[in-house]
Amino acid sequence: MKLMLGVSILTVPLITILIYYSVYSTKVVRNQVADSYKNMMILYMSQVDNTLEDIDKYINNTVVADSDFVSYQLSNSEYDFNFSKIMMFNKLSNDIGMYKSVNSFFLYAPKKNDMLQVNRVRGSLEEEEAIINTIRQTIDSNIEPNRFYTKTWDVQKINDSYYMIYVLKSGDVYFGAWINADKLMIPFKTIDFGANGGALFATQNGLPMTNIDLINRNQVQLNAGMENYYLSGNHRDFLVVGEPSAKGNFNLVALVPDERILEKLPYLQKIVELIALACLISLPLGLYFLRRTIMLPLYRLISAMKRIRSGQLEARIDTFPTSDEFIIVNETFNNMMSQIQELRINVYEEQLSKQNEELQRLQLQINPHFFMNSLNVLYNLAKVKNFELIKGMSLSLMQYFRYMFRSNLSFVKLKEELEHTRNYYRIQELRFPGSLTCEIHAPEFLIDTYVPPLVIQTFVENTVKHAVTLDEPIHISINVDVIELEGIPCITIVIQDTGKGYSEEVLSILQRGESLVTEQGEHVGIWNVQRRLRLLYTRSVRISFSNGSPRGAVIEITLPIHSKIVTGGADNVPSINGR
Structure with a gap:
């Protein structure tokens, strides 16, 4: 036990230090990479927020200072309304080119049941109708009337796609814009996140707005806080780093494959794990070999000596396979005990003879x-x-x-x-x-x-x-x-x-x-x-x-x-x- 305990005391701390060093180095690398990607997400999220801010300012300036919008809003006659509507259409058609992220500007007058829509690029008719119907239902339901007075972009899921919609109410007219979330992701395609990584927008509830296939394929969880990085994934681990938007209820998230972060470090980790595993396997095997070659022969020798000390002079060490040194020791011990027993028998017989003689003499x-x-x-x-x-x-x-x-x-x-x-x-x-x-x-x-x-x-x-x-x-x-x-x-x-x-x-x-x-x-x-x-x-x-x-x-x-x-x-x- 002392020998085995000594070997364990020497070996286990070394294995522990080796494993700790591997885990610590991995953590340091992840922290550094996470900080780097966190700074990148802050930068790109700031750019997205600036883009949304520009659109927000344009809509607010139009509502406050544009005469055509005022005319569209206040005209009483049908002629004046149609004229101002044409003027607003021309204005929005000219101005939408300055905002490359916007898919469409729209004006909606519920009392006149009029919807004016200006698109950058014509999409599918089904998509446009679904968006317009969603906007109408949102405005007409009037569940949260105060929401149209805030400068916040709202996330809506329409026909399996996510859109960012901004609506500002002025009098009885609603002026707004909507952006397809996939369109905002175009600049991120130039960033190298690795062969299996990528960036995406996600709602604050952890639902992916873009790059949904990447999330579903790897079962990455997005419902954690974006303050710190974390690891998630099923078949492979991803470093999840995110930054919330200041203009809407969504986050910009980067998924970086763990193997890309560590690069050659996983191989070193595998080597460390193999070394630790080999040590853990070889330790009991070595102790077993030590016990078999040294401890058991010593135990048999000590056991025979204890039996002899208790008076069992016929005790011998049984023959068993072992090293040549112990074979010589065992044979010498058995021969010595045979000679001692024979000598003791002779002495005992002589004593018996003397006792018999003394008994006869006494009798x-x-x-x-x-x-x-x-x-x-x-x-x-x-x-x-x-x-x-x-x-x-x-x-x-x-x-x-x-x-x-x-x-x-x-x-x-x-x-x-x-x-x-x-x-x-x-x-x-x-x-x-x-x-x-x-x-x-x-x-x-x-x-x-x-x-x-x-x-x-x-x-x-x-x-x-x-x-x-x-x-x-x-x-x-x-x-x-x-x-x-x-x-x-x-x-x-x-x-x-x-x-x-x-x-x-x-x-x-x-x-x-x-x-x-x-x-x-x-x-x-x-x-x-x-x-x-x-x-x-x-x-x-x-x-x-x-x-x-x-x-x-x-x-x-x-x-x-x-x-x-x-x-x-x-x-x-x-x-x-x-x-």
Whole structure:
């Protein structure tokens, strides 16, 4: 993740700067071109407005100062009206040549139902009739009477064409002119807007008055404000720049193809986009290649090392296609771990061998005092010729030593250990008649469970050695039961006597788990049991020492339950506390 994040931190900003530079340069070029065309539209719109202004002034001057118009307006007789009409026709016919943009001048007297029209060039009859009818309807409807007193050119759509109409009312006579919008576009045809661009007039509602096919073909929107430029278009983008007219409710708009503005810049943009796209594609591909060639082999190596650290020495790195360097590392690692595992097995087997030897040695330890005392008892029984007791004593000693010499077993059945303890008790009972009693309680379902040999008997022997006297009888009780400790079924063995118990010093040492063996060899039995239990169970055994109430020693041993006999070790012993 750190490596991938580092590569991304280096790459992504460079791609971002590259894209930003491309977008910024495009915006700068568009701004400059838009400013240039905006100035051009202002210039040409000013020329159009000046042309309309000249026509406006001519109409106003005629209304105010021309005697023929006054006569046309005020004449009462039909003769005077017709004469003034002829005079106005001649005047308008002469003057229309000065205004090349005007298609027609007209005079309309609604009360006399008279329409005088002077055309620069005769157009189609249908066009002229449609325009005249529109003008008549507009004037006769009288919906907005004040509109004819303003100096504004009105835009009208007549038979799919747009016209600019100017009407001035003077008394009962309307004097005006109309211009075909296409005629005003003639000067703009000399301007180079590119192969697909052009200029046009549009209403303030965004409807094209001229060059309608260009708008419809490219679906350019004209309803935005003309204060700033904007981009519009369907199949290709156009830079839209416009300027509103000061004389009418229409705009002069320039459509400049975006590819003409940018010229070679689109190719550079494409290159930048391709570079950015290539970087974005190559970045994950590069990271994937990096992950496949370096990160995954490292991950497999680290994963194997973690499994080995957790104790799985058989863990190996699987063979997979990778670079030669990692193949050498993996093979070396696997060979090294095989050698380590083999060495560990040898060391472990040697330790097991030493443990077995130590267990056998500990199990073969015989208390010389017990042996001598037993012979002394047999001697005294022989002196009194008590042959039955001699036979019983001999049989108990034979069974005792037979059990002691079973040095090849690390575990025996619980019933065998209890029988050995009873056998030892019978021998001691002959030695201390009336001074020693013993009772053993064990559930029937536990008697076939396996336990280490000479554990219970050793603590009984320790009680006989340190607690039994001829002054006061001693009672020993042995209770075996099953408990569940941390989810693991265990056997608990409680050995308790009615003797004087442990001294404070001895009890403190035993509770700390320290050895009590003295230079004279005392307490070797307890050390023997502790040592063998540690060898067999490591830490999965608990043994506690305490004094009973009101007195007496109490030993409690907790062992994991074992249903199979094990020789030479404790590999199948369950662990307490997860160990």
